[in-house]
Amino acid sequence: MSSLPIIKGQRFHNLDYFRRRSGENYRLLPMRFIALDDTRYVVTNFAGELIVLLRETMQQLVRHELDTASPIYEELLARHFVLDDDSDVALGLLAIKYRTKQSLLANFTALFMFVVSLRCDHSCPYCQVSRQSADRHAYDMKPEVVARAIDFMFRSPSPTIKVEFQGGESLLNFGLIEQIVAEVNARNVVENREIQFVIATNLAPLTDEILTFCREHHIFLSTSLDGPKSLHNANRPRPGGDSHELVEHGIQRAREVLGHDQISALMTTTAESLSQPRAIVDEYVRLGFTSIFLRPLSPYGFAVKTGAVGRYTVDQWLDFYRETLGYIIELNTQGVPIREEYTALLLRKMLTPYPTGYVDLQSPAGIGIAGIVFNYDGDIYASDEARMLAETGDRRFRLGNLINDSYEDVILSDTLLDTLSQTMTEGVPMCVDCGFQPYCGSDPVYHHATQNDAVGFKPLSDFCRRNMEVMRQIIRLLEDDPQSAEILNTWL
Ligand code: SF4
Incomplete structure (x- = not known):
């Protein structure tokens, strides 16, 4: 990591700090992560691409220490978690994927x-x-x-x-x-x-x-x-x-x-x-x-x-x-x-565009x-x-x-527009950093009914806990149980 300090009185690193980052072997694209268990992280980007990384790999990734000749690097590159000087179409592709994911909004x-x-x-x-x-x-x-x-x-x-x-x-x-x-x-x-x-x-x-x-x-x-x-x-x-x-x-x-x-x-x-x-x-x-x-x-x-x-x-x-x-x-395995x-x-959100x-x-x-x-x-x-x-x-x-x-x-009522603007999980406290954000959502009526607040305090929210654990269970099955993964893939 760079050792350039933030100058006293400044709120951000100076420009040289970021120039040095971009001069390294790869750059990180926006991503979120959350623990899957004690040793692994679920990492997602804003277009909904998903990858599960060991804690050590995650640390190497964010420290820019990942071997760029390794298969995991190729995977991260292909799924738009990192960018290097050879991947000039990546941002355009990422934008297309994001637009596709949000396409229902236009209708x-x-x-x-x-x-x-x-x-x-x-x-x-x-x-x-x-x-x-x-x-x-x-x-x-x-x-x-x-x-x-x-x-x-x-x-x-x-x-x-x-x-x-x-x-x-x-x-x-x-x-x-x-x-x-x-x-x-x-x-x-x-x-x-x-x-x-x-x-x-x-x-x-x-x-x-x-x-x-x-x-x-x-x-x-x-x-x-x-x-x-x-x-x-x-x-x-x-x-x-x-x-x-x-x-x-x-x-x-x-x-x-x-x-x-x-x-x-x-x-x-x-x-x-x-x-x-x-x-x-x-x-x-x-x-x-x-x-x-x-x-x-x-x-x-x-x-x-x-x-x-x-x-x-x-x-x-x-x-x-x-x-x-x-x-x-189990029933599926029996035909x-x-x-x-x-x-x-959720599988459709995780595994398809x-x-x-x-x-x-x-x-x-x-x-x-x-x-x-x-x-x-x-x-x-x-x-x-x-x-x-x-x-x-x-x-x-x-x-x-x-x-x-x-x-x-x-x-155009304030009731609708104010609620919509408060419920973009891309900016909601806790959701903003959550690895499950691309697949999850907001339920302002639920949070208003249970916490008297349309945004909701997620650490105490049953909506959040339920979705988090359901997603963890699905990802565990996809990662750890090939037979279950094969069946889940047929549900797409
Ligand atoms: S509600 Fe919970 S699980 Fe869903 S994005 Fe927000 S923090 Fe993550």
Whole structure:
């Protein structure tokens, strides 16, 4: 290292210090690193390239002592961690990779969630929405709200638009879904966007008439499946206690009418799930799914009131994640094709040049710019979690109302812009130095709900701890377990 001192009164080294650095055998490009374990570091650059280095190699690298004839040097050069006089295209390539990773930002909002009703026939204690009983029509979206929502949606420049119908139980207001699909399609004759419709539903109200409509309009279904019958029915009570029977029947009918891959399922991890990782995965396999998303409970809405949140710690969830992932990989080695979706999302971020649209792993945060929510009463929220928070009285992330506010009022609101500018992990305390930053994201709603601060103090953040340990686990498998690595690579 240079021994040139900083002159008293100066805040930085003088120019000669940096000239000497650049005159050495190689220069370091911007990078971050974090311990993988006691002996190794995960090193990443801002385009998301990843390399695992032994501590000694890391020290040699930053001290400019690395042998430039060594294979590891060639690797670092190829992945844009270092630059030398022979690699004049490296910076241009790095810029292209960074632009590709950020390319979704240019499209702006692509996901629009329409909360067509808060009514629901289930009474799940972990529900994140303050659902209303099935006969309370005051909680249905009104026609004047629908018209304004469609106008708002088509102001987005995104060439692809996903319209997702949410609830409550969205199918309890199926008539409105039919109307929205018809109006969006009519408008799209002029707009010419690529439109995808998704109905989030527990499938209990599903009928043949609904399925026929879904087939005619290429509508995808997304349902909830928490695991085997006993677990699912305990998690998702409804009159008759037959939620599992209805969802199983609905999945089967949907596949018959729409096609096998036109329905997916999401699970929510409750305290009761933690002891049943194999049974949960086995149920997904039994019902013919090839993917499962191990979702932890979120600390919002009705779930907080009922005490469902807080019944397990982030470390318990991490044990559950590791065990379940291990079992999923074991099944793959036996020829059973199933993958874990959160892992697959992170793998895509780590091992490919492409971005993911997943809202919780974006910088700046995906709120408002990756997805936006139109509540049944016309209120506009920055994300589904923001709406859930508002259902319990905290409207911090309410962006406006469709009847009273214009597109510009909402998109240029201080609530949205201030939050976005605070959530660029490239500059957020702790994230700024974290080796996992290119793959991680910001969740201002989570941090506001748990720490009363949209940025969040990461050393005490369960969001941070969960993501860090999930990423460490994935990288350990890629580095240390060739059989697991081979399977994980097939999930890309
Ligand atoms: S939230 Fe935690 S894991 Fe994610 S980038 Fe920030 S410090 Fe790293």
